[in-house]
Amino acid sequence: MKILIVDDEDMQRETLQGFLDKKGYSTLTAANGREGLELFNTYPIQLVLLDHKMPDMNGDEVLARMKEINPLIHAIMITAYGAVGTAVKVMQLGADDFLEKPVDLVELLAKIEAIEQQVAEEEDVAAVNETIDRKEMPLQVIGESPAMRKLLSVVQRVAQTPWTALIRGETGTGKELIARLIHLLSPRSQAPFIEVNCAAIPENLFESELFGHEKGSFTGATGRRKGRFELAQTGSLFLDEVGELPLSLQAKLLRALQEKKISRVGSEEDIEVDVRVLAATNRDLKQQVTDGHFREDLYYRLNVLEIEIPPLRNRKEDIPLLVDFFLERYTQHPIRFDPEAMATLIKFPFPGNVRELEHIIQRLVTMARGTVIKPADLPAEMRFHKATEQGTLADQLESMEREMIITALEKHDWVQTRAAESLGISERVLRYKMGKHSIKK
Template sequence: MNKDYSILIIDDEQSQREVLNGYLLKKGYKTFTASSGSEGITLTQNEQIDIILSDYKMPDKTGLEILEEVKNINPEICFVLITAYGTIENAVKAMRLGAYDYLTKPIDLDELDLLLEKIIENKNLKSEVNYLKQQLRDKFKIDSFISTSPKMQEVLSVAARASESKATVLITGESGTGKEVLAKSIHYIIPRKEKPFIAVNVPALPETLLESELFGHEKGAFTGADKTRTGRFELANKGTLFLDEIGDIPMNLQVKLLRVLQEHKIERLGSNESINIDVRVIAATHQNLEQKIKDGTFREDLFYRLNVISIHIPPLRERKEDILPLIEHFIKKYSVENEKPQLELSKEALDILIKYNYPGNVRELENIMERAVVLSRHNIITVNDLPSAVKGFKTESDPILDENKSLTEQVEALEKKLIYDALTKANGNQSLAGRMLGITERNLRYKMQKYGIKNTNLKIHNQK
């Protein structure tokens, strides 16, 4: 709710302060006002402030000076600069220094509402995601969760909430998106974090062994069973059992798995004795289980038992805003591992990496960057350091109809890609990107907010 968020208005013009203050109070926000930069800094030190709306030009301090001091006091405060059209360059500089966004005078109140809603949405997601990451910090490395995209932030938000329950979770997504990483993250939240996490790759085990692996067997249960074996369900007791690629489980075992989920009991092969278990099941698949149900190869009742909480991890090509921070992370990681100086990335190489569709997703991107770091001869990763499949990738010149998406969804996806490509080519300069796209800078900023597109501080090398 708005009343849970406090906004500080810093402006030396009394009329501007009063207009904004009155409007925000009617919207339900808690507000503070300051007529100078120094007064605003004092309020920031003494009050709980979530968002600051600050004019750029004031007698005692500039907006950039206020921003710098605010970030030293509390880097979690969202700072929005208010500026005239003639000082847009200063606003862009402020964003590079950590400002969330900027507004131009005269302030469009509808634009202000949209911006504040976006800030609050991001703060709510960030709070949940930070909680998830804090719980995992000492237990599990979550490199694959480097992300700025709203889609992945929502994934982590659902995971954080799901972790507190015993409900089964079904994680869907293409290979390489990080389904097992997410499953481990859900497990390593209280109360099961000290208990075992047992993973089973269903298609990796022959059907004749899978039942024994899951439920265990008694000595003499079948030829070669020379001793009693504890199954994965028992090993995971009080903890989590992760069933990877659950879509490949044979029909005869689907019945037994359904019974376990319903009754919380198992029977070892060769035994009639029931064993009580307390296991949280997380399943994952890259397959369309609803289609498998229609085809008669997956039980509908089992699907609903597994799909209590559903989490879909989008492929990397649908969250391209994550590519840049992931590249930056992998360059740092493999530069250290290979005892190389921090490498830069040529603009030409970046352009190719952004356009590539990554059928192997994050796993493929990591492999590409490890290879590039190892093969680079100088301090710059160039196109020649990329695999031939990446260098030879060509995007389709004509749009491809996706029957599973509406016209609006497909048009928005294309618009988002064009905006992202323009920002990349303009090195984050929104004014230049707007000119490339043939729209006003204000319209561009509105669309960036709409699609959750943010600039990045990735260091790009322009080759001469």
């Protein structure tokens, strides 16, 4: 990484440069803002260490001008001791970090390493997005959260290797999507991507599904048939829900992975297979190994590279982006969420993750009459969840009461007599409570 040091104090500049050169960085120095900008215009600089107070131009201004030239520039501002106000301002200007004088070199190094890590990640994510755009891929992966960017960066690197990867994540987090993305980003993208759902195939048919069979090898085997391993030749084989694989078949799969050879059911002949295996599970496979349900040797074969997809509740920043994405996919009309409805959505923990969100949006656009989705349009469990998440007991009871009344009214097409009956209150009390909570159809 090329680092530019801009500081008007000779001593400080020399100390920083000497230290960073020794650590193997390539550095340039400037004694004032103007010189700094000149160098910045000439060399591909990725990080600047900026003294905040300089005679010709302060650090803020230098950084602002650099950002105009290259918005992706990374910066660490070096400020006077105790100048917290400046520090806040500096971060607002888009510096990655700041250090107080006198500069602690160990701390400086840690910050530079953190930025390097981030730069590497940004490059990976950019490469993924570029490939998706360039190849007009049949899939899109939405997510700008730090967790998602980290994931995409891992995916980009995993895709370039030939090794087996195990994708883990709760239900609906996007395991299959990520497996497809890895395939499409890999050198095998032109070859087939073949999926095997280990939970869906009956045990007695599994071997033939995976490895194929010869004619007459078992009752019902009326012809010779290729298995999925062979179909995936030179491509990728996706073993979905691999945790459901019966023990008897785990041994056979292990052999195929170890020897890169298979034989069809009813045949002695070995067939060489060149297949990249991707596996996914929503189970704790390690635990299954401990419990004796999954072979340890197979586990290590599959888990050469490990990819963990974070649950949606740990990357809530992605919810609005996903909402827009699914709205666009499932409706032609302009439709949007009002802020309160969006806030309710964001608070929901989504046990079914992205798939659950997708289904909710599908349902909402099907049922919506207007162009704005309001909290009352959301599924009851969401509105309830919001009610139980915050506030004092009295607040919670209030909002729970409100939710229950709305739900009952909706369920009975806003016929108050029946809604009141289902709630076990009189119609008069219902009307009073509707007034209190300002509930209108």
